[in-house]
Each structure stands twice: as structure tokens, then as C-alpha cells.
Amino acid sequence: MMANFITTLQNQVLLGDGAMGTMLVEQGLPPGENPELWMITHPQAVQEVSRAYLTAGSQVLQTNTFGASALKLGEYGAARRVEEINKKAAQLVREVAQDQAFVAGIMGPSGQFPAPLGTLDWTELVEVFGRQAQALEAGGVDFIFLETFSDLGEIRAALFAAKKYTRLPVACSLTYTKGRTLTGTSPRVAAIVLEAMGADCIGANCSTGAAELLAIMEEYRQHTGLPLLVEPNAGMPELINGQTIFKETPADMARFAEPFRALGVNLLGACCGSTPAHIKAMGEALTSRQPAPRREQSDPPVMRLASRSRAVTIGSSELPVLIGERINPSARKAVAAALKQQDWDFIIQEGASQLEAGAQLLDLNTGLAGGDETRLLPAGVQQLQMSLDCPLVLDCTNPAALEKGLQEFQGKALINSVNGDEKSLRAILPLAKKYGAAVLGLTLNEKGIPAGAEERLAIATEIIATAESYGLPREDIIIDCLVLTAATSPEMAMETVRAISLVKEHLGVGTVLGLSNVSHGLPQRSWLNAAFLSLTLGAGLDAAIANPLNQRIKETMIAGALLTGRDQGARNYLTQAGKTAVPAGVPADQDRGQVEPKTALQRAILQGQQEIVVPLVQKLLINNDVLSVINEGIIPALETIGGQFARGEAYLPQLILAGDAAKKAFTYLKDNFPRQKAAQGGTIVIGTVKGDIHDIGKNIVTALLENHGFRVVDLGKSVPAEAFLEAARQEKADVVALSALMTTTMVEMPQVIDLLKKELPEVKVIVGGAVVTAAYAREIGADGYGADAVEAVHLVRKFCPEQKS
């Protein structure tokens, strides 16, 4: 075996190889044939590809095993041949590479998803990847290369399997589109999670070409100290003169070699569509094989947690973090009942409301009396991570349940908790290391919670030392100095504050506090919780487990962050205070100061400000009659917005919002001045024709007609022809309006029109809807066609010229 792959990679930029599939096609792989099975009968063809890359300068050669997992081979009825195929593939490349190049044992996605996205469970997936990794190791590869994964959950399982079943280094590569993997993972999140899980090298391959991968690699560089790899594809293929052509030429790809090296890339190769010529050009373009210097570790250390799609950091230089405490059956009966009935919708809602209120992490406690935590915790993890995108705090001290929960969580979780008792440390810390989680350490031990701050510091020191001995980095430990209830020990509260200061000063790790204990058994708990939060933030607290729905807690957190110098430029404070809540550039509502009341009403309607419309109408009514409020206040605004919309100067939602605001004004007038009837423009019967269940467009037309003072009888959706006739007759309609969205349902329209023309020839019929055109309207004998809601109003006006005030 050659020198250690990772050591070499750290000191030298290595040139990888390029595409395998397209090269095998050139070697004669027939269409539709499985490349891994074909290899067994055509070993020389595969070796030919490897040899060509070696000659081109590749220092890392890949095995032809991308689809050689039991699940993929199973699609060809060859699941039992995993060992044979992978071992053989590794041996074939090793024969070519000798000691001239490293051999990468390639493993691709299984084609299935781990739960909750798919149906495979963790154990099954780990076994599938483990089997393949073992066979590759037996064949003599230098490292396992997980390639083209698009789901963090799956690559996490593959990495775990490769680490568990082999002694080889593991490189992890994801594929990205528009900066994210298919299931929403950014390079930053991938770096946090895969680094914690023990990856030796990380990066990206395939994706949409080299240019896009520059930004991806830049993000990786900012968030990891691990060696980086990149293997872009040669653009999207095109058919030119009957030949499949990949757009990026060797010279095109070579232009990116140096920029990638400058970003700190250690392994540079290529993917789909590339050839040995691409690799040769890339190698020649490198001006040096010296890797670019990488980032320094942050000081003070910052804890990084992540879900599949979101990262959260905790540390002295960051905003303090609020951890939602409400999913806890021992503290809340409703949660206990929901867990008992497995009412996960309730639990998800509990999570969602806490996130909405400002929590960044959710504490998940499923320790239900009489419940099976080994089942409830993983189920809870699955449910929450499917619907919510925050990292989770697994609040559990049962190692068996915790292990299952950690397997399911497709990110980097925080374990709540260990304590100074050796038994607790021994049971929990190995799990944290194995599954790449961070740990919350409580400053208590088998003797209980020590009274003094110094003793608590001693326990924290012990926890950190033990965690480090298990291989956990210091930044992955956060200390809870614990608070007792002020009901029994009010004098102890300040001891906790002192302990936080000591831990921050002497150990430099993050601190967290289960805040609500301080008020246990006392009334007005939020007074105490908020006051204590304030004191502890002053001592350097980095995160609080608390109730984010409590406004006082939330406000204290925001204000405390500013006052303790963690909120640069008061940016968070101002945003939370609503001063910059609307993104820059969004026009603020106009000043309504000294404006003439009719203009103010028009402006309010134009801006869709429903809440101020009625007061403005009331103000106007002091000096004006109802009709002039309508004709000079409401209608001109509707005309203006309708005109703006027709000219493409306003958006449809603005038109509808203005309509809603006008409706408020009309409703007020109608309710309060029933005798002074508002202008009635005529009666319209409207509905979506039989078979069509899409009624959003019809509802917009209804709203707009009502806002223009017409009486609208809305028959709803999927209305039969006879119902239109009956309503038109009963309601003495002036106009019947028909709507249809689909080509299959608009054919109902002529039937309604025929019936109406026969029975009620004086009634006008207008039509509209997504697929309906003016030509179609003419063809079926409609009296008019409205391309949009504003046109519909104009048409109706035309057909109801006499105002019946």
C-alpha cells in the first residue's frame, strides 16, 4: 500500500480521474447494460479506462462500483454478488495503479431513501453500505469514496457504515443544484454534520458544472478544516450531428483548476462527460501542487449544530440561543397525552409555534411515564425533522433510546444530557462520538448538585476532560450550571450566576441553563424566569432552555443580547422591534399624516390597508353622505388600481387586497345605513361549471364585482347547467358569469349557454378562466369574455348600464 492517503492529501494537491460511465460506453458497454456486471466479463475494458487516466496524470483512480450496493445490484437480480463485484473492481484498479496512484473505492447512493424520506431504516442502510465497503477494502482500495449523494441522511449512514466496517479513511462528496442538495443541505451544513461523523475529506462532485462548484467549495472552505475534494462534470450533454457532446472542453475545465486550488481544494478530478484529456489539461493548468492555506480554528470555540437544512451556532461571539422547552411530557399534560396517543400533529404544532416565537433549537423529551422511549424518541425525531428544519436537542438519558434517536436524526444533535457521574459519562459520551452529536453537561454528580460555584466548576472540568478523552472536541460540549427553585433556595440563585462566570472564564466552553427551574412552585413564574435570564446573560450565558412563547422571556433575550455586546450594530434588536422587519427596498406604507380624508381613504384602499378603512369612512361620514363616500372615496380607488393592473403597473395580489379593503368599506356602509342603499349595479350569478373544482379565479371576480357595488350570487364550484338557470331566474340576474380552468371542463360552457339562451334570452352570459379565449367565447355564443377580473367588471358594467340606486 502507498503512503497514507490522508497525510498525502494534506500536503499535496492530488489529481483525480474523470468519468467512468461514458468511457465504458466508448469501450463497448452496450446500452441498458449494468456497468458493474459488464465489468466482470470485460475486465480489460475497465482497466483500459483506468490506464488512460493514469497516463493522463491521475493520482487517484476510482473503482467501477458506483452502483454496486446490494440495493442497486438487486435491481438486476445480482444482490448476492456484492462481494464478488466490489472486490474484483478494486483488484482491477489496483493492478493498474500499483504504487503510482491511490485507489478510491467508489460507493454511490442506494437509490432508496432512509426514513423519514423513504422507507429504509437506518440499520438496513448501514448494512447495505457496510457490505460494499468491506468488499472494497478486501480488494485493496486505499480509501472509501462516497460520491454523488444528494441526501445528507443517506451519506451519513454510508459514512457511518464505512467507518464501522472498515479501517479506511472515508471521503464524502455531495451533489448540488443552486447551492443546495436535492433535500436542502448546504455545504456549511454538510461540513458540520460530516465532520462530526468522522469524515476524512469532504466536497462536491457532478452538480451543474465547474463554475457553480466554485461557490460551493468556497462555502466548504469557510466551514471546515478537513481536506476538500471537487469533481465537476463537463457540462450538460447535447446531441450534435448525431453525437453526444459534453459542452466543456478540456481547455474549459482547465481554467478552473487553479481557482479550485486557491480555494484550498486537495483532490481535484472530474465527473460525467470528462475524459483523460480533461484530466491532463487540468493537471497541466495547476501551477503548484501546494494546497492553499486553510482557516484557523475559531477562538473562542463555537458549538455548531445542524438539521438537514439549517445550522445553528452557540458561543460567546454569537447571539444567545433560545431552546424551546415545551415538548416535555413531565412538564405538560397535553404533551403527555399527545405522546400517549402518538398524536404527532400536536407535537409538530408545539414545535412550530416555538420556532415561530423565536426558538432556534427544540428540546425533545419523550420520557412518558409508562411509555417506551426507545420507540417514542426515534419516532419523535422523524416526525419533527420531516416538518421543521431546526436542529434538535435530544432530552434523554436512556442510552438505548438515545442511540435510536441519534441514528434517525439527519443532522448534528445536542444530547441533553450527561453529568459528572462516571456511569452517565461512560454510557452517553461514546454515543455522542459515534453519531457526531454535541453534549450538554450538567454540573451534578452521584452526590447531587453541589452548593458552591467552585464545586460545580470542578464537575464541569471533569466532564470536559472525560469528553475530550473520548475524542469529542471541546466546542462540542456545553455546560449547564443548574439552578434550584427560588421557592426553597432563593439564596442559591446567585451561586448559579457565579458558576456560569467561572465556567466561561476557566473552561472557555459554552453555557446553557434550564431556566424555568428557578420559578418552580411560585406564582408569576415569568417574572422570575425573565429576571434570572437577565442576570445569567450578564454572566455570559450562551443559551437558555425556556418557553419562547412567553413574551417576557423573548424580550429579555433580545434586550440582553444587545446589552451584553453580542448584537452587532443592534441589528437583531432593531429587526425584532419591527424597525427593519421589512427587507430593505420594500416600500414602506406611505405617510398618512395631513391628507384630505377622501384621498386618505383612496390611498388606504389602494394599499389594501383593511384595518384603517372603516375609521376613515366614519370620519368621512361626518361631512359627506353615503353615496359621495362611495363615488368619491371608494370607486375612484378601485378604478385606479384596476387601471394600474390593466397597464401592468400593479400586481394581481394588490388588486385583490384593494378589493378586500373596499369590501370592508362597503360592508360597513351596508350594515350601518341599510336604508340608504348603496349603489346597486345589477345582479350577477356566477359559478364554476360542472366538473371544475378550481374556483380561485372565480372568487377573485366575485370579490371584485362586489367591491364595485354589484349584487353577486355565487353558486360555487362544479355547478350544473340547470342550477345556473334556476338561480338566474330566481335572482332576476342581469348577467350570468361562467368560469372554467381546464380544457376538459370548459366544454360544459356551451351547454349552459344553450340552456340560458333558450330559457332566458335576455340574460347576458360572460365566460372566463385560464384556458378560455375570446375566440372560444365567440364560438360557443357567449355575450362576452373577460381575460381577467378587471375585464370581467368592465363587461358586467357594459351589460348593466342602469344604476339602480
Added chain:
Amino acid sequence: MRTKIVNLPLLLNREEIYPFLNIGPISGPLPANIHRLVDTYVKRVTQLARPQGLIRVCPINSTTRGRVTLDDAGLVITGAGATGHFTDCEKVTLLAATLGPRIDQCLAELQQRAGAADAFIFNAVAAAAAEHTIETLDALAVQDIRRGAYYPTARFSPGYGGWPLESQQEFVACIDGEQIGLSVTPHHLLQPVKSITAVIGWSRLPVTRSYEQPREKPCRSPLTCRDCPLKEKCQNPMREPLGPGSDL
């Protein structure tokens, strides 16, 4: 039958929603009141939706003009516009995606209780979410197609390219739509309403997927402008030129 079921994450961004808000060529940021409503309903839709998808790969049995039959599946793809895309294909991937019934329920409630603007914006966000879901499913299917050294064709659905909507019933049966709660109304519409079915061909030869070129065709429809049933009404100034032979 080898139908794969997937739960899909919903990671909507604002830009995906704008086309469904019927926001045309006006430049500049959204007015604050619309911005707020969009925010509210993105949260609501994200909470209520349970995006799920089904994927089934079927070998093509025979391709004749206007008719593609599949192995082991009752579904027949018809219509000149649709079948033309599968000429060089050996297989197809059938897809079905839904946001689940709670979106429909919420929309019905909003229509009853809230204003038209609320219902319109909720509907637009939900439509964007459904599109996002089928796009994710599409990307999953395409990965498999490309890995097999085939090229994915454009995505086609019953109701387009001359493939009658009446096929929806057999499509849903063929992909075992019940697994994700899909059904078809007597008028061939999918229920829940925010659901999509589609088919992608596995072509031996490279083909252009028109919707991979958003600059030329900024709407989210998977169809080329020529195949789009809304082409006559499309107000989008960036619409693809229809070229000679256009019936416009």
C-alpha cells in the same frame, strides 16, 4: 409492482412563489402588505403540507405514432404532442406528487372566512409548493436516468400535448396512487387538488429539457410554449417565439 414512495422536504423560497402570484414583468420589491401575506402563508403551507411522491419505472412495450404502451402497466400514453417525446426512449418514469389533504381543507376555510387576497395568496404558495414537490421528485428520477446513461426527456402530464386528461384514472391506478391518498374525480381531476402526475422518458439520445432554460421561458410550466395550452393567453413578454407553423 415496484413503486417507490418518498416523503419530500418542502424548502420553498420566495422566488419560486412569485410566478404563481401572477406577478408579471414589474420590477422592484413586493409591496409590504403582500410581502407580509406571503410570509404568513409560506409558514402555513409549510406546516400543513405533507409532501409525498411516488416513483415507478416502466419499460416501454411499444411506440407507435401517437401511442406508447408500457410493460406490466395499464397506462397508455397517447397524443401526438406527448408521444413524440418518447420516440427514442426505452423506459419511462411515472411520477405522482401531492401536498396532502390539509392544504385543500385550509384553502376551503380561507375562502369561507378570509378575504379573496388571503385565499389567492395561500393558493399561489400551495401551487408553488406542489410544483416544488414535483421538481424534487423529478430531480430524483432524473438522477437515476442519468446514472443509467440515459437522457431524461421533458416531463409530461395527462391533459397536455394531446394526451387526454381521461388517462388520469389509469395513471393513478398504475402508480398505486392510493398509497399517498391520491384519487381522481369523475371529471378526471386529481384529489387532493394540489397534486401532480407526470411521466419522464429515458432517452438513448440527448434531449433538451425545455424547463432547464429558465431564462428563455420564465414561467414554471414543464412544457415548451408550443405545447402549452395557455400559449394563446400567455402575456409573458419573454415567452418563447412560437415559430412557423404556430396556430396563433
